[in-house]
Amino acid sequence: MRSHTTAETEVTGPERHRGRGAEQAASRLAPPSDNLFHTPERHPLHPASAAASLGHTVVLAPHPDDESLGCGGLLATLDDLGLPARVVVVTDGTRSHPNSREYPRYRLRGVREREAKEAVSHLGGHPLTFLRYRDCGLPEAGTLAFRAAADRLAAAMAEAETVVVPWRRDPHCDHEATWALAREAVRLLSPRPRWLEYSVWAWPEANAHLAPRAGEAVPWRLDVSAAQDRKRRAVRAHRSQTTRLIADDPDGFCLSADMLALFDRSWELFLAPRDA
Numbered sequence: 001m002r003s004h005t006t007a008e009t010e011v012t013g014p015e016r017h018r019g020r021g022a023e024q025a026a027s028r029l030a031p032p033s034d035n036l037f038h039t040p041e042r043h044p045l046h047p048a049s050a051a052a053s054l055g056h057t058v059v060l061a062p063h064p065d066d067e068s069l070g071c072g073g074l075l076a077t078l079d080d081l082g083l084p085a086r087v088v089v090v091t092d093g094t095r096s097h098p099n100s101r102e103y104p105r106y107r108l109r110g111v112r113e114r115e116a117k118e119a120v121s122h123l124g125g126h127p128l129t130f131l132r133y134r135d136c137g138l139p140e141a142g143t144l145a146f147r148a149a150a151d152r153l154a155a156a157m158a159e160a161e162t163v164v165v166p167w168r169r170d171p172h173c174d175h176e177a178t179w180a181l182a183r184e185a186v187r188l189l190s191p192r193p194r195w196l197e198y199s200v201w202a203w204p205e206a207n208a209h210l211a212p213r214a215g216e217a218v219p220w221r222l223d224v225s226a227a228q229d230r231k232r233r234a235v236r237a238h239r240s241q242t243t244r245l246i247a248d249d250p251d252g253f254c255l256s257a258d259m260l261a262l263f264d265r266s267w268e269l270f271l272a273p274r275d276a
């Protein structure tokens, strides 16, 4: 589950992508049409009103900021449509600045939760649930702790008609672990909610190793142009991740301008896996 990354990769963006050479080679070999992240503009674009079909939607964010980057437009659109939604933040995100003296873990957790609340207030003020698992510390599949975490997640998703979870091969241990936990949790729900996946970290290189393949999922885009300004405000609310607010950790994480640009689009891409 955690083969792509290790704990230390949490703090440095480029390090999130292990084995880049091999993956890029694979990417060159694969036909672009087989990589669903390649030229995503070819995928169907649904109007904002199409989000009405999702019903009560629960977005799972492995860290505070994933909800805004990957699903900010969707969350604002659901609010426009008068649909209920919930954001579940799974980990505390406190490994973003592991060496800060000014922001030790519990202070940083408070900062990140306040940022998430402010961000979601720009997206309709949907309710938030913080599960507060330790960043890079989600339980391994097959353990009792994993089952207990799945129970907690199922309770948070109890009303969901649709769940939106991280893409299963998003290259970060918490993103992969959140996917696995969600998979376990929905088995506890009846009726089972509709299942969609979104990517944050598999996007940047659109490489064939991490990206969904044709036949693996049905991709579609949601037009979020009317929500783009609100999404920008939500992303910017995560100041600890988008600025040097925390200045005393040279290893501290900061989203790059290139990464931010990737999420500053008039549409968001969702994947309906064929095995969901």
Ligand SMILES: [Zn+2]
Pocket (backbone or CB within 6 Å): 062, 063, 066, 172, 175, 200
């Ligand atoms: Zn994340």
